[in-house]
Amino acid sequence: MRKALLGLMLVVPTLAVAQSEELENPGTVAAVQERAFRMNHELVLGLGALPLDAFYKGYYGHLAYAFHFSDSFAWQVIRGAYTYNVNTGLRDQLERDFGVVPTAFEEVQYFVGTDIMWSPLYGKSAVLNSSVLFSETYLLLGGSVFKLTNHFRPAVNLGLGVRLFQSKYLSFRLEGTNDFVISDKPFNIITLQLEAAVNFGATE
Amino acid sequence: MSSKAFVRNSLVLLSCVLAAGTARAGKGTDPVTGEAPPDDPVADEAPAPLPPAKPGAGAAPPAAATKSEPEAEPEGAAAPQQHQVGPKLFDEALQDYFQGRPKEAAPKLFAFTESVSPTDENYAWAQFFLARSLVDLGLRHAGAVYLARIARERSNPAVLPKALDELRGLADLPHDEEMIDNQVFGSLDLGFLPEETAGFAHYQQGLVDLKVGNERWANTHFAKLTEGSAEASRARFALLVTRLKTTKRDLPKEMIDEFLELSKDPKLTQDSRNESMLAVARLRYEQKDFNGALEAYASVKLPMLDPGRAALYLEEAWTRYQLGQIHAAMGILTTLDAPSFRDEFLPDKYILRSFIYRDLCHYLPAKRAAKELTRRFAESLEAIHEREDLAQDVRLRRAAISHGATKRAEKFLESLDLEGERLGRYAGSFGDRLFAYLTKLYDLAHAESARIFQVRLRESVRVEADKLLRAAEQVRLMEYEVGLKLYERVKKGAKLVSEIKEDQLTPTQVRYHFVNEYWNDELRNYRFSLKSRCIEETGR
Known part of the structure; x- marks a missing residue:
């Protein structure tokens, strides 16, 4: 009981201060601005990497097209990438010293996919207090098909990306995705990519 | 080698050659352009009237009084005094100047001007290059004094336009208005000047006439300006502003149109265009065309991320208040609380804020907002x-x-x-x-x-x-x-007045909640929200 009273005594003055502030400066203020950058048809060109496989590192060129239904919702209609793979030392050692055949390693050769893009965060940052940088953060959910060394495999794609707006027509995307490859032994393929996006047909 | 460096080197070479030629032929030459004297009809003729003696030339240097005293020379222990004064010293000084050593050139040129007669053909050039050396060294006022002296003495017609051009450039920065604007450009004989310089001088002389209230004389000068020139636009602006000041009532509508036209004139600086647009806004406000005034305020163009001008915001706030957009007006008053405007002297701000709270029947905040003025300016009021x-x-x-x-x-x-x-x-x-x-x-x-x-x-x-x-x-x-x-009585059954509709957010807009952090790009976009507490009888 005493503790409850003590708690009440501590909380009440806080509420009183809040009320006093409301009395002194009633009302709320917000900055309402026209959205500086709006996307419509987006063509994406980028470079990426498959960094996590222990037996090879993949580097790929990436091309995509996305259509934005609104400022927060878009469909990345098609995306595709072709990879250039570089063996790691471990793989070389396995092949050389233990006679493992190269086809035993499943490598990504190319992949295509489609995603839904949801951009709940849009904001701006002050760059050294001298300019303003607009950006948005988006989530990706979609499907991919990977051409591996020996098979085609479907995958569910989840991703997170940040877009930095350069101008009405040009923005840069940095995103990371994780594809859950569906197979007898499911595994993940993680991608990191940096992309330049060209925007067409924006009304603003 | 850049073209600038090439020209400079050529000039040094030419000036040396010409100086030598001068010694032989005794003719005036142009060390800047290197033009041969026969090309310059003015220079061909007898030199411009010269002052009788240098010490009598108005602002003659104090040291000039002692220049003829031979024993005074050694006292100036610095290097320049060790040089033999004459054409050679002048050439050396020019060489220093064109080789980018104004610090070395200045004392030599000073020694030269102090030692030769004002009738010397290089005297005005020495003054000119001394002025430029001083300006290059960041001593703008001293440079301007020498340039103004060239303009007043007019000992060499070839130097005069160049000196005036330099002065025009210096007049864009803080300068001695009496010496440059009034004594030089305001009283210049304009017959012999190149068109551009004459245009500027006509404009300045017109301004002087306007300041003393003689519009007719000002018009005489302004009429001589080339149609379509920047000076002509500035002259129109000055005339309109003067008329605006003198016309107390019944402002002609054409005046607004003329200001509007000037606000789109690319020959004016952006500042002057903004001033014109502000004049349009103020005139429309006076004529109770509040929407037109708002349109004009919105047309004032500010550089990216520029906080803008406090007076502009306050005027816009008053305009919106007059239109009944009290939430928008309060939003602008929030802008005026930004640190960028903390030092602005805007007593009206507190009054307007108080009006807005009063109109929304928040009486205590209204009283507090008004009292804020007397609190904030207590020391000034007491003084x-x-x-x-x-x-x-x-x-x-x-x-x-x-x-x-x-x-x-x-x-x-x-x-x-x-x-x-x-x-x-x-x-x-x-x-x-x-x-x-x-x-x-x-x-x-x-x-x-x-x-x-x-x-x-x-x-x-x-x-x-x-x-x-x-x-x-x-x-x-x-x-x-x-x-x-x-303490007004509320009648039984009285209802709250209907809310003033606030603009809804459109799909293309973004809303950033304000948490006492001011962003320059948001200063014109604040929206205030507060429910009215007025009952029907007293509602706005």
């Missing part, structure tokens, strides 16, 4: 009531020097201080005589500009104090009014 020296009051002083002629005088005074300090750095390289002369020149200029500043400051401070007193009077009225409202 006014106690009849103290208002120029010593920090807020009033800051307000007074924030605009107009007082601001210009203050800027010039500041620049003199800066240049005075800079001069100290050249004490060693300038030699005693040039240094002593420039020190005296700066001391005199400083004393005079300080006097002018004080005169203007006293007048401006009085104007600001009047403004503050009027606002304080409004506060008392507001307190009285709010006191009445606070």
Whole structure:
């Protein structure tokens, strides 16, 4: 009981201060601005990497097209990438010293996919207090098909990306995705990519 | 080699050759352009009238009085005095100048001007290059003094246009308005000047006439300006502003159109275009065309991330208040609380905020907002009531020097201080005589500009104090009014008035909640939200 009273005594003055502030400066203020950058048809060109496989590192060129239904919702209609793979030392050692055949390693050769893009965060940052940088953060959910060394495999794609707006027509995307490859032994393929996006047909 | 360097080197070469030629032929030459004298019809003729003797030439250097005393020479222990004064020294100085050594050139040119007769053909050129050397060294006022002297003495017609061009450039920065604007451009004989310089001089002389209230004479000068030139546009602007000041009532509608036209004139600077647009807004406000005024305020173009001008925001807030957009008006008042405007002197801001709270029937905040003015300016009000020296009051002083002629005088005074300090750095390289002369020149200029500043400051401070007193009077009225409202009886069954509709967010808009952090790009976009507490009888 005493503790409850003590708690009440501590909380009440806080509420009183809040009320006093409301009395002194009633009302709320917000900055309402026209959205500086709006996307419509987006063509994406980028470079990426498959960094996590222990037996090879993949580097790929990436091309995509996305259509934005609104400022927060878009469909990345098609995306595709072709990879250039570089063996790691471990793989070389396995092949050389233990006679493992190269086809035993499943490598990504190319992949295509489609995603839904949801951009709940849009904001701006002050760059050294001298300019303003607009950006948005988006989530990706979609499907991919990977051409591996020996098979085609479907995958569910989840991703997170940040877009930095350069101008009405040009923005840069940095995103990371994780594809859950569906197979007898499911595994993940993680991608990191940096992309330049060209925007067409924006009304603003 | 860049074209600039090439021209400079050519000029040095030419000046040397021409100087040699001068010694032989005894003809005047142009060390800047290297033009041969026969190409210059003016130079071909007898030189321009020369002053009878240098010491009599108005602002002759104090050191000039002693220049003829041979024993005075060794006292100037610096290098320039060791040179034999004559064409060779002049050539050396030019060489120094064109090789980018104005610090070495200046004392030599000074020694040359001090030692030769004003009738010497290179005398005006020496003054000109001395002026440019000083300007290059950051001693703009000293440079301007020499350029102004060339303009007054007119000893060499070839130098005069160049000197005037330099002066035009210097006039864009804080400068001695009496010496450059009034004594040089305001009283120049314009018959022989190149078109562009003459245009500027005509414009300045027209301005002088306008200032003394002689529009007819001003028009005579302005009529000589080339149609479509930048000066012609500026002259139209000056004429309109003068008419605006003199016309108290029944402003002709054409005046708004003319200002509107000027606000789109690309020959004017962006500042002048903005001023024109502001004039349009103010005139429309006077004519109660509030929507038109808002349109004009929105058309004022500010650089990216520029915080803008406090007066513009306040005027826009009043316009929106008149239109009944009290939430938008309050949003703008939030803008005026930004740190960028913390030092602005805007007593009206508190009054308007108080009006808005009162109109929404938030009487205590209304009273508090009004009292904020007397609290914030308590010291200034006390100084006014106690009849103290208002120029010593920090807020009033800051307000007074924030605009107009007082601001210009203050800027010039500041620049003199800066240049005075800079001069100290050249004490060693300038030699005693040039240094002593420039020190005296700066001391005199400083004393005079300080006097002018004080005169203007006293007048401006009085104007600001009047403004503050009027606002304080409004506060008392507001307190009285709010006191009445606070104790007004509410009739039984009275209802709240219907809400003033606030603009809804459109799909293309973004809303950033304000948490006391001001972003320059948002300053024009604040929206205030507060429910009215008015009952039907007293609602706005």
